[in-house]
Amino acid sequence: MSTELEFPFADLPAPGATLCVEAGVHWVRMPLPFALDHINLWLLDDGEGVAIVDTGIGHADTRALWGQVFATLARPVTQIIVTHAHPDHIGNARWLADRFGVPVHVTLGEYLWAHAVRDARAGFTSEAMVALFRRHGLDDARAQALLARGNNYARGVPELPESYLRIRDGSAITIGGNTWRVIAGYGHSAEHAALWCEALHVLISGDMLLPRISTNVSTSTVTPQDDPVAQYTESLARFAALPADALVLPSHGRPFRGAQARIAQLVAHHEERCGALLAALYQPMSAGELLATLFPRELDTHQVMFAMGEAIGHLNHLAARGLVSPVEAAGGMLKFARTGT
Numbered sequence: 001m002s003t004e005l006e007f008p009f010a011d012l013p014a015p016g017a018t019l020c021v022e023a024g025v026h027w028v029r030m031p032l033p034f035a036l037d038h039i040n041l042w043l044l045d046d047g048e049g050v051a052i053v054d055t056g057i058g059h060a061d062t063r064a065l066w067g068q069v070f071a072t073l074a075r076p077v078t079q080i081i082v083t084h085a086h087p088d089h090i091g092n093a094r095w096l097a098d099r100f101g102v103p104v105h106v107t108l109g110e111y112l113w114a115h116a117v118r119d120a121r122a123g124f125t126s127e128a129m130v131a132l133f134r135r136h137g138l139d140d141a142r143a144q145a146l147l148a149r150g151n152n153y154a155r156g157v158p159e160l161p162e163s164y165l166r167i168r169d170g171s172a173i174t175i176g177g178n179t180w181r182v183i184a185g186y187g188h189s190a191e192h193a194a195l196w197c198e199a200l201h202v203l204i205s206g207d208m209l210l211p212r213i214s215t216n217v218s219t220s221t222v223t224p225q226d227d228p229v230a231q232y233t234e235s236l237a238r239f240a241a242l243p244a245d246a247l248v249l250p251s252h253g254r255p256f257r258g259a260q261a262r263i264a265q266l267v268a269h270h271e272e273r274c275g276a277l278l279a280a281l282y283q284p285m286s287a288g289e290l291l292a293t294l295f296p297r298e299l300d301t302h303q304v305m306f307a308m309g310e311a312i313g314h315l316n317h318l319a320a321r322g323l324v325s326p327v328e329a330a331g332g333m334l335k336f337a338r339t340g341t
């Protein structure tokens with residue numbers, strides 16, 4: 001098996017333009033106001049129109065670029081598919097669905113998660129998130145910055161569909177005569193839907209398989225003892241049967257071939273992170289104290305949220321494997337100690 005990834009496209013699509021990557025499959029690239037500064041969206045020829053996979057963050061600049069895309073295409077949107085509920089993927093789903101009068105395909109897990117987070121229901125509040133991070137040792141200044149930010153999700157998702165077409169693992173979606181099969185994935189989001197087209201040998205991987213950065217795997221507010229690392233690596237195994245020539249269309253970075261090599265790199269990456277945490281635990285430490293071990297660089301407020309979730313997730317993973325155990329420390333703080341000698 002080759003360990004090299006192959007990137008068949010030298011060019012990026014221009015803002016508001018499309019780039020054909022396979023027969024009937026078009027790449028659109030939209031801006032994001034984060035350190036991760038772009039997202040890839042996909043248009044699939046569907047009879048007289050196009051199906052859209054993922055929609056971009058619900059900000060004015062992305063909507064203006066969608067306007068340019070539609071002006072050039074001069075074709076209607078036939079259906080919308082959302083891989084998962086993070087703002088850069090679902091942010092314009094309602095806006096596009098209303099504009100074209102078409103349904104949104106999404107999993108139950110992502111649909112309900114989106115509504116709960118947007119409405120700060122079912123325990124998904126900024127206050128609860130910051131309380132979890134404080135228990136795991138996040139310092140005052142960064143905790144205050146996160147609290148002051150409030151519900152950032154709602155800013156990226158101004159509105160959401162209030163009905164949907166439910167997809168789930170194994171669901172088949174027919175687009176332009178091709179069957180796209182849902183591969184559900186966990187650990188990054190509630191019930192992520194990647195899409196595999198056997199006829200084209202194309203995988204729309206969403207955030208589950210990215211070529212250059214590792215997917216965020218976070219423990220979240222309402223599932224504080226979750227082990228997202230195991231959920232994610234187990235989900236990656238679902239892509240292991242893909243043929244070697246499969247073209248992977250990721251949400252961030254460039255389309256690539258070499259899914260198996262990338263899966264091996266990602267599994268090794270998480271093992272390496274776990275090893276670094278164990279090596280750092282010469283005494284009981286909190287996730288907050290271990291942030292610099294996992295992320296030895298300056299983090300903005302948005303990144304602190306992901307970093308804390310990821311640090312807790314890896315510690316929970318080590319605890320599930322019996323390699324560390326939680327220790328109640330002063331001030332209601334939770335630390336972790338290496339087990340054994």
Ligand SMILES: [Zn+2]
Nearest residue numbers: 084086189207
């Ligand atoms: Zn995501």
